[in-house]
Ligand code: HEC
Ligand code: HEC
């Protein structure tokens with residue numbers, strides 16, 4: 001064999017070895033996969049499953065707007081294309097009617113379908129992998145007791161090569177390990193329960209975490225998550241200037257998750273959906289546990305007074321125009337001095353959603369308006385009207401710049417381009 005021939009043979013062997021390793025990491029079953037089903041009384045399991053499905057907001061992703069509950073078909077947008085959620089009703093040909101509790105556990109725990117297909121991580125199995133076998137069985141029992149709906153699953157529409165099984169195997173080799181929630185003996189039982197819910201079932205980090213170029217969650221928690229289609233920015237739970245709640249009293253965190261409202265902040269946009277569909281239905285004990293865990297999350301060090309430092313002085317004409325627009329369109333609800341009305345209209349003075357570096361949510365709120373979630377604690381939330389047809393991009397940028405620099409707020413200006421990006425993405 002020539003030298004080039006030998007080198008080529010070695011290269012081919014190396015590539016084959018790498019391929020086999022990737023494949024193995026992608027499809028191997030961890031020992032826990034064979035964890036035995038846990039026998040529980042059927043009625044009890046179903047009730048528990050219904051509750052757990054709330055905690056995991058399975059309904060939110062697995063239901064088409066206006067469609068049958070759990071019949072799937074909802075488009076989940078990702079930077080790599082669209083994935084459609086699956087039919088989880090017990091219909092035999094199209095849903096999970098033929099599935100065993102083992103098959104179901106393998107999907108949640110290992111991200112593999114009944115036929116062995118590797119599932120796309122648009123299904124947050126990087127979080128659901130922490131669900132216990134007992135909780136998986138309860139979810140299964142409950143879903144199997146729902147009315148079957150015949151609705152065929154849609155193939156994912158991911159750009160080549162992202163949807164291929166080889167690409168998924170590669171991704172999983174890099175970023176996914178089937179996990180169990182290890183309890184931390186140095187923490188209270190309450191903290192551990194909170195960690196289980198927040199990191200596992202409720203998959204909070206799937207929105208709130210920053211992602212790398214291949215869509216995997218970054219470790220550490222600095223920076224929040226940019227949601228697809230400019231739908232919003234889920235601020236970091238590890239940053240006091242974003243969504244960190246380390247400084248909030250425990251009761252305010254519980255109130256936020258239970259009612260969508262609190263003295264410290266309120267839920268809007270995609271977070272309003274989470275409160276509406278999921279957290280408002282959880283028991284007080286579980287909300288206390290989640291709040292305990294969230295409050296104890298390590299926080300990134302406070303940034304330098306960056307906002308003030310980079311806030312560029314805005315021209316006098318623009319300042320006046322901003323104040324004028326605010327007066328005409330916003331003051332009647334948010335108050336002359338941005339003080340808001342407690343329980344009805346959020347204060348804009350001192351509001352971290354207004355001075356946050358990421359402006360997407362604020363632009364979104366003004367373009368499209370919004371409602372806080374309707375919850376038992378706040379049954380008739382007040383609404384914010386949409387200004388998409390009332391104000392142009394320049395005016396919206398000007399009034400938002402006013403918000404960010406008035407009443408003690410000190411954050412950099414909002415540009416017309418930032419508004420234009422959100423408007424264009426939503427118009428598609
Ligand atoms: C963020 C959206 C989202 C949430 C939340 C979510 N799912 Fe899914 N799920 C998906 C998507 C998308 C797929 C399809 C993935 C694919 O086709 O590769 C899926 C697939 C599945 C599958 C595999 C079905 C099959 O036919 O292979 C099961 C089982 C499942 N989900 C159960 C659940 C349960 C139980 C919950 C709640 C604890 C849940 N999902 C929450 C988006 C979600
Ligand atoms: C579907 C994506 C999504 C999921 C899942 C999600 N969030 Fe959020 N969250 C957001 C967005 C977007 C915002 C910013 C809008 C707002 O402030 O309400 C937000 C805001 C927040 C805030 C800041 C509120 C404020 O006023 O400062 C907290 C705290 C929070 N979320 C906690 C959670 C917890 C706990 C979970 C898990 C139970 C969770 N989120 C799950 C998208 C999400």
Ligand code: HEC
Pocket residue numbers: 266267268269325326329330331332333334344345346351353354362365366369370371372373382383384385387399400403
């Ligand atoms: C009819 C009353 C009303 C008017 C007029 C109004 N808003 Fe609002 N605004 C609300 C309500 C209610 C919310 C909370 C909505 C939600 O939770 O989705 C809100 C939310 C917001 C938010 C998000 C705050 C946060 O904490 O997430 C911003 C920013 C905002 N408004 C700015 C404006 C601006 C700028 C104008 C004028 C162009 C305006 N609003 C006019 C009622 C109003």
